[in-house]
Amino acid sequence: xxxxxxxxxxxxxxxxxxxxxxxxxxxxxxxxxxxxxxxxxxxxxxxxxxxxxxxxxxxxxxxxxxxxxxxxxxxxxxxxxxxxxxxxxxxxxxxxxxxxxxxxxxxxxxxxxxxxxxxxxxxxxxxxxxxxxxxxxxxxxxxxxxxxxxxx
Numbered sequence: 001x002x003x004x005x006x007x008x009x010x011x012x013x014x015x016x017x018x019x020x021x022x023x024x025x026x027x028x029x030x031x032x033x034x035x036x037x038x039x040x041x042x043x044x045x046x047x048x049x050x051x052x053x054x055x056x057x058x059x060x061x062x063x064x065x066x067x068x069x070x071x072x073x074x075x076x077x078x079x080x081x082x083x084x085x086x087x088x089x090x091x092x093x094x095x096x097x098x099x100x101x102x103x104x105x106x107x108x109x110x111x112x113x114x115x116x117x118x119x120x121x122x123x124x125x126x127x128x129x130x131x132x133x134x135x136x137x138x139x140x141x142x143x144x145x146x147x148x149x150x151x152x
Contacts, residue, residue, distance in 0.1 A: 035132045042125060045113055052110045055102035062096035 069089040076082045112118050 033136060035129055035136055038125060038129045038132065042122070042129065045109070045122060048106050048109050049113070052103060052106040055099045055106070059096055059099040059103060062092050062099065065092050066096075 066089070069085055069092065072085045073082050073089070076085060113122055
């Protein structure tokens with residue numbers, strides 16, 4: 001194995017044990033469960049989709065509210081009444097801006113996973129999660145059964 005800077009004379013297993021997020025306990029490397037990391041990513045994408053949809057709905061609601069405020073201002077006879085409506089309008093526009101910012105921040109991610117090849121990858125990751133959980137369960141529950149009975 002060619003020696004690389006910072007890894008002179010270290011075997012592959014030892015490099016794995018030194019990876020970020022891994023700790024040593026009584027000579028064994030302990031890492032976050034792989035399935036938990038995959039699940040976190042899948043959950044992140046799912047939550048981003050939900051948050052995007054919710055923000056989009058709230059943004060559209062504020063746009064409809066704008067029309068209500070404009071009509072209320074149009075038909076309000078007193079300056080004091082128009083002032084109160086304008087304050088509500090101002091708060092509504094601020095809320096719309098917050099929701100629009102959320103939509104813009106999440107839009108690229110949501111659109112990315114709407115594309116067929118990326119949606120397929122996410123679906124495959126969900127299947128992968130199930131397979132990895134099965135292996136992790138096997139590793140957690142496995143026991144060794146001797147092939148040769150004691151005393152022979």
